[in-house]
Amino acid sequence: xRIGELxxxxxxxxxxxxxxxxxxxxxxDRAANGYRDYAEELVDRVGQIRGLLDAGLPTKIIKQVLPxxxxxxxxxxxxxxxxxxxxxxxxxxxxxxxxxxxxxNRDAISAYLDTARRAPAPRAEPPAPAPSD
Amino acid sequence: xRIGELxxxxxxxxxxxxxxxxxxxxxxDRAANGYRDYAEELVDRVGQIRGLLDAGLPTKIIKQVLPxxxxxxxxxxxxxxxxxxxxxxxxxxxxxxxxxxxxxNRDAISAYLDTARRAPAPRAEPPAPAPSD
DNA sequence: TCAAACATTGACACTAATGTGAAGGAAAGG
DNA sequence: CCTTTCCTTCACATTAGTGTCAATGTTTGA
Numbered sequence: 001x002r003i004g005e006l007x008x009x010x011x012x013x014x015x016x017x018x019x020x021x022x023x024x025x026x027x028x029d030r031a032a033n034g035y036r037d038y039a040e041e042l043v044d045r046v047g048q049i050r051g052l053l054d055a056g057l058p059t060k061i062i063k064q065v066l067p068x069x070x071x072x073x074x075x076x077x078x079x080x081x082x083x084x085x086x087x088x089x090x091x092x093x094x095x096x097x098x099x100x101x102x103x104x105n106r107d108a109i110s111a112y113l114d115t116a117r118r119a120p121a122p123r124a125e126p127p128a129p130a131p132s133d
Numbered sequence: 134x135r136i137g138e139l140x141x142x143x144x145x146x147x148x149x150x151x152x153x154x155x156x157x158x159x160x161x162d163r164a165a166n167g168y169r170d171y172a173e174e175l176v177d178r179v180g181q182i183r184g185l186l187d188a189g190l191p192t193k194i195i196k197q198v199l200p201x202x203x204x205x206x207x208x209x210x211x212x213x214x215x216x217x218x219x220x221x222x223x224x225x226x227x228x229x230x231x232x233x234x235x236x237x238n239r240d241a242i243s244a245y246l247d248t249a250r251r252a253p254a255p256r257a258e259p260p261a262p263a264p265s266d
Numbered sequence: 267t268c269a270a271a272c273a274t275t276g277a278c279a280c281t282a283a284t285g286t287g288a289a290g291g292a293a294a295g296g
Numbered sequence: 297c298c299t300t301t302c303c304t305t306c307a308c309a310t311t312a313g314t315g316t317c318a319a320t321g322t323t324t325g326a
Contacts, residue, residue: 014273056189102189105228108202
């Protein structure tokens with residue numbers, strides 16, 4: 001499919017799809033006229049890119065991670081030198097840390113919301129600057 | 134304590150501590166000479182800020198979230214108008230999505246690492262361009 | 267067939283957010 | 297006095313994402 005259709009199906013602007021390609025995250029074929037030609041599975045790929053970016057991973061890392069996640073069944077072990085393994089391990093550990101931090105804070109927010117909902121929302125008061133507790 | 138000590142204890146450069154203050158995430162007192170005077174609990178606060186930033190939350194949101202998470206025991210319900218509640222709910226949902234995405238991909242990476250480790254790391258081969266499966 | 271309407275291309279520049287570097291000056295303390 | 301720490305301020309770096317332009321390709325309808 002061409003870039004317009006992919007944009008429509010993923011909700012990602014054409015401009016951004018070209019940007020991702022520039023960053024090495026996508027590598028569509030080219031038609032004879034120079035138009036990009038996206039394979040069907042790139043629809044999912046774009047979603048995955050969006051998710052990872054939104055999760056805080058930089059494009060440089062996503063570029064390294066994507067090839068390992070593209071075909072879950074056909075993992076390309078052959079393309080994994082020790083260097084990449086190390087990068088992935090580092091990244092996985094960072095993701096673990098991120099998940100932990102996010103979970104903790106999400107729980108804290110949830111707890112706050114629970115408490116706040118129990119009390120009636122008052123008219124806005126001046127922010128209490130750390131009550132002496 | 135002064136900015137240098139806080140930087141030493143948190144590992145966050147003084148420059149960045151001033152930046153966070155500029156963004157409204159920290160509001161240390163000032164000594165007579167103009168020096169910033171950080172309270173003890175701001176050590177933890179800085180750690181929390183770093184975690185949230187690394188988790189992908191923008192400073193603008195952290196600024197709203199922090200007051201609710203600062204004193205887990207002394208939650209300031211009074212300062213939570215409906216608007217803030219809505220913001221927090223939105224943010225919590227986004228954090229949920231982020232956590233889900235991160236977890237999924239972390240698991241995928243882990244699975245890849247497991248497989249890759251089972252096979253000997255070969256000399257780098259040309260990247261297999263999506264084998265037909 | 268011709269032309270208007272629309273999609274795609276590369277390219278340059280720009281914004282917003284996070285983070286750094288460095289200059290120039292003032293305060294603290296030996 | 298001299299060094300260290302701190303102050304403000306301006307500028308810069310990086311990353312993700314957008315705006316826009318002129319040129320070319322495609323589609324469609326008169």
